[in-house]
Amino acid sequence: MLRSRDEGEGGEAAPVLRLTRADWLLENARVLTLDPRRPVARAIAIGGGRVLKLSSSARFDGETAAERIDCRGATIVPGLIDPHLHLFALAARRVNLDCGDAAIADVEGLLAAVRARAVGLPRDAWVRGEGLDETRLGRLPTAEELDAAADGRPVRLRHRSRHASLLSTEALRRLRGARADSSGVIAGREDLLGRVVGPLPPDAFAGALAAAATDLAAFGVTTVADATPHARRELAPLDDVMGAGRFALRVVAMRRVGVRTWPAPDRLLPGPIKILVEEDGAGLRPRPAILARRIARAAAAGQVAVHCVGASTLIAALAGFAALPRAARVGRRHRLEHVAECPPPLVRRIAALGLGVVTNPAFVHWRGDVYREETPGPAQSWLYRAATLARAGIPLAAGSDAPVVSENPWIAIAAARSRRTATGAVLGRAERLGAAAALRLVTTGAAFLLHADDLGRLVPGGPADLAVVEPDPLRAPPDEVAATHVRLTLAAGARVWGA
Numbered sequence: 091m092l093r094s095r096d097e098g099e100g101g102e103a104a105p106v107l108r109l110t111r112a113d114w115l116l117e118n119a120r121v122l123t124l125d126p127r128r129p130v131a132r133a134i135a136i137g138g139g140r141v142l143k144l145s146s147s148a149r150f151d152g153e154t155a156a157e158r159i160d161c162r163g164a165t166i167v168p169g170l171i172d173p174h175l176h177l178f179a180l181a182a183r184r185v186n187l188d189c190g191d192a193a194i195a196d197v198e199g200l201l202a203a204v205r206a207r208a209v210g211l212p213r214d215a216w217v218r219g220e221g222l223d224e225t226r227l228g229r230l231p232t233a234e235e236l237d238a239a240a241d242g243r244p245v246r247l248r249h250r251s252r253h254a255s256l257l258s259t260e261a262l263r264r265l266r267g268a269r270a271d272s273s274g275v276i277a278g279r280e281d282l283l284g285r286v287v288g289p290l291p292p293d294a295f296a297g298a299l300a301a302a303a304t305d306l307a308a309f310g311v312t313t314v315a316d317a318t319p320h321a322r323r324e325l326a327p328l329d330d331v332m333g334a335g336r337f338a339l340r341v342v343a344m345r346r347v348g349v350r351t352w353p354a355p356d357r358l359l360p361g362p363i364k365i366l367v368e369e370d371g372a373g374l375r376p377r378p379a380i381l382a383r384r385i386a387r388a389a390a391a392g393q394v395a396v397h398c399v400g401a402s403t404l405i406a407a408l409a410g411f412a413a414l415p416r417a418a419r420v421g422r423r424h425r426l427e428h429v430a431e432c433p434p435p436l437v438r439r440i441a442a443l444g445l446g447v448v449t450n451p452a453f454v455h456w457r458g459d460v461y462r463e464e465t466p467g468p469a470q471s472w473l474y475r476a477a478t479l480a481r482a483g484i485p486l487a488a489g490s491d492a493p494v495v496s497e498n499p500w501i502a503i504a505a506a507r508s509r510r511t512a513t514g515a516v517l518g519r520a521e522r523l524g525a526a527a528a529l530r531l532v533t534t535g536a537a538f539l540l541h542a543d544d545l546g547r548l549v550p551g552g553p554a555d556l557a558v559v560e561p562d563p564l565r566a567p568p569d570e571v572a573a574t575h576v577r578l579t580l581a582a583g584a585r586v587w588g589a
Contacts, residue, residue, distance in 0.1 A: 310579050313555065369399075
């Protein structure tokens with residue numbers, strides 16, 4: 091048992107603190123706690139998975155620990171939180187054909203990749219692909235081209251949005267009557283397709299889940315929310331990987347309407363009830379009246395997260411929340427996912443209903459140049475708003491939506507500040523956030539909208555989730571933040587990445 095005395099920010103002596111089980115002493119750092127009572131420290135002591143102490147001095151003199159690290163002036167931030175990604179899809183991307191691979195530049199390249207993947211597969215085996223992007227390829231391959239490339243095997247190439255798939259003729263035949271559009275695309279039937287195609291081999295999927303956790307930890311991420319709603323039994327592959335010690339991050343798993351919460355182990359927690367709303371030529375699915383009933387049913391059981399991209403879906407979602415009794419809204423931290431398009435009058439309605447928004451500033455970087463071509467000039471300022479929502483008092487967080495785009499949170503933080511697209515154009519200059527507000531999107535803001543207030547900050551007694559990074563995200567310009575180097579990541583005091 092170690093004892094030490096520290097001085098507070100004003101030079102006042104703090105009470106003697108007993109450091110029991112000091113596992114880590116991280117010293118000579120700039121610790122960004124995101125705790126307004128003590129925003130900055132210079133060293134942090136960790137034991138038993140918790141923060142034991144913060145120090146205004148660079149070193150804990152006279153104390154020892156199993157790991158003592160001189161951070162050499164690097165910055166320590168709370169473990170980052172991705173409040174909206176698709177974990178199983180991230181794993182599937184590692185196993186399946188990656189249609190977004192930089193080496194696949196056009197349709198001919200994609201067909202060659204399908205052909206190479208099909209070689210050696212059994213005649214009835216599916217060729218599975220992820221990340222299909224017609225904008226990058228110039229066009230989509232036809233079902234007949236896929237038939238030829240796969241030598242008659244069924245092919246499913248999932249769109250980058252994960253809400254549609256391109257199918258070969260043989261794949262369509264196996265769906266027994268499901269209709270595709272003229273290009274062979276089926277939208278809104280991903281659950282059906284998943285059942286027909288079947289699961290990935292368990293060993294390959296487990297390895298891919300473990301690798302996805304490592305990739306996230308390498309970015310300083312310690313908690314994720316899986317935004318694909320599941321029943322508890324469907325999370326068995328993740329249970330197995332966690333139980334084997336191969337997935338050390340916390341996961342908040344969103345649920346379907348009607349799926350009850352479950353007793354939560356330490357790192358696999360029940361999350362919001364997710365409701366998907368889509369729009370096509372036939373209108374909204376589900377219809378607004380049905381959506382309102384689903385929101386009411388979900389709100390009776392807990393927090394609700396509604397997927398809404400366009401203005402029409404947002405209007406329908408807001409009407410559903412407005413129909414709830416006030417007691418079913420206030421303090422519940424209900425969420426709107428994406429809010430890609432938010433006309434000015436809807437900002438006030440979101441605020442008045444007490445809803446939070448999980449936006450996607452990384453899309454400004456990765457897809458912003460496409461938006462600039464497709465969106466009329468005035469409406470460009472409504473895309474993935476941030477500063478306007480924050481000024482209205484709307485709780486705000488940022489999710490990656492990976493694998494739709496990269497899971498790298500530092501690109502999202504930088505884009506929230508600069509609003510720059512991949513080519514350097516600015517999209518929605520008025521929606522820029524300051525450096526501190528951008529960092530809160532993936533720390534305290536994300537924690538709030540996950541009902542996980544003990545995460546996203548570093549306070550004595552709180553979870554020891556942190557990352558040692560360079561440069562300082564509050565001092566460096568956005569371009570440097572986008573290229574942040576993570577030296578060490580701890581989740582609940584355990585090393586999950588780095589030296």
